[in-house]
Amino acid sequence: MFSRFAKRVSNNVIRGFANRIDVHNHIVPEFYFDDVEALGGDTNGWYTPKWSEKAALENMDTQGIQKAIVSVTTPGATIYSGEKARGYARKLNEYSATVSNGNPSRFGYLANLPSLEDPQGAIAEMEYAIAKLGASGVIVYTHYGPDSDPLYAGDEACADFWAAANRLKTVVLLHPLRTTEPMLKMPGGGILPPPLADFPHDTTRAAAQLVAGGTMTANPDVKVILSHAGGVLPYLNERIAYCVPSKLSPEEIQFEFKKFYYDLAQSCSREQLLALFSYADPSRILYGSDMPYCPEPFQHRNFRLLDAFMAKGHTEGPTAAMVNYENAEKLLSSSSA
Numbered sequence: 001m002f003s004r005f006a007k008r009v010s011n012n013v014i015r016g017f018a019n020r021i022d023v024h025n026h027i028v029p030e031f032y033f034d035d036v037e038a039l040g041g042d043t044n045g046w047y048t049p050k051w052s053e054k055a056a057l058e059n060m061d062t063q064g065i066q067k068a069i070v071s072v073t074t075p076g077a078t079i080y081s082g083e084k085a086r087g088y089a090r091k092l093n094e095y096s097a098t099v100s101n102g103n104p105s106r107f108g109y110l111a112n113l114p115s116l117e118d119p120q121g122a123i124a125e126m127e128y129a130i131a132k133l134g135a136s137g138v139i140v141y142t143h144y145g146p147d148s149d150p151l152y153a154g155d156e157a158c159a160d161f162w163a164a165a166n167r168l169k170t171v172v173l174l175h176p177l178r179t180t181e182p183m184l185k186m187p188g189g190g191i192l193p194p195p196l197a198d199f200p201h202d203t204t205r206a207a208a209q210l211v212a213g214g215t216m217t218a219n220p221d222v223k224v225i226l227s228h229a230g231g232v233l234p235y236l237n238e239r240i241a242y243c244v245p246s247k248l249s250p251e252e253i254q255f256e257f258k259k260f261y262y263d264l265a266q267s268c269s270r271e272q273l274l275a276l277f278s279y280a281d282p283s284r285i286l287y288g289s290d291m292p293y294c295p296e297p298f299q300h301r302n303f304r305l306l307d308a309f310m311a312k313g314h315t316e317g318p319t320a321a322m323v324n325y326e327n328a329e330k331l332l333s334s335s336s337a
Contacts, residue, residue, distance in 0.1 A: 021328035024265035024288025025068035029095045044178045045193050049292040063303045071110040071139040074177040078115050085114035086121045097133040110173050111135040115144040116158045123164045136332050137171030142206035154209035166219035173225045176202040203231030211256040212246035226260050229267035234279040263288035268302040273309050282319045286328050
């Protein structure tokens with residue numbers, strides 16, 4: 001049963017916005033929850049939430065989400081390494097496929113992969129999950145490995161993976177994790193949770209490397225979704241494009257930045273939306289909720305802010321339908337999945 005709060009929110013979904021496709025929605029299998037907790041908890045300094053299909057559907061209904069494209073967020077299969085990580089990624093994907101195939105009108109999924117430090121393992125799992133398990137694409141993390149020597153997704157060592165993703169015309173959700181710097185201690189105790197500030201910056205770092213290092217130009221058929229409205233890229237794009245060491249010109253870098261897709265998970269304040277819509281093509285902006293890691297009241301606040309922003313005509317053209325479902329439909333149908 002919905003709570004009274006959820007019912008009130010559901011009744012406030014603006015008419016016509018009740019068929020969203022959510023590309024940034026996470027699934028937490030019970031075995032994964034148990035394994036993460038047994039290993040000391042999420043290394044990102046955030047809680048690992050419980051998940052059930054019933055609770056997910058109820059929350060989706062309050063937000064007007066017709067379909068969620070679920071994924072296992074960081075750390076995913078990288079809680080292990082080597083062959084164990086390969087097997088664990090398969091286990092996560094088989095679970096996600098069972099949920100998706102059991103209710104295909106409400107769920108799709110993005111496959112989890114072993115670390116890109118194991119590019120052949122990542123390629124094999126991507127190919128299997130798309131061809132055999134019906135994945136709509138994959139989730140890739142911004143970096144892998146130890147903090148002392150991280151491997152970012154655009155590193156030359158990942159070139160074979162991106163070439164394979166390009167061949168498959170893969171949809172890739174680029175998801176951040178905490179930066180490699182020590183967690184920031186707060187006066188009076190505790191830390192600033194990395195998802196609040198580190199995540200957006202790590203997305204920006206990885207996006208800059210993917211573009212300036214030539215990965216995106218070499219693999220034009222990969223469709224990369226940047227999490228959380230692209231981190232701070234809509235704000236820092238010019239600074240990066242004109243100052244980063246690259247064989248590409250500033251104009252070429254900007255062209256590649258604008259080819260990214262941008263999801264709206266936890267990113268619907270008026271200031272964020274104005275920045276994103278002034279920078280990105282509205283045809284490349286996608287709905288995202290960050291369910292269930294984002295606290296539920298903030299999820300609801302975000303979709304209400306988005307609806308109000310659209311209703312007030314801050315953007316030109318029929319962008320409400322585009323952002324809520326049309327862009328995602330086109331993107332997902334363009335994949336080889």
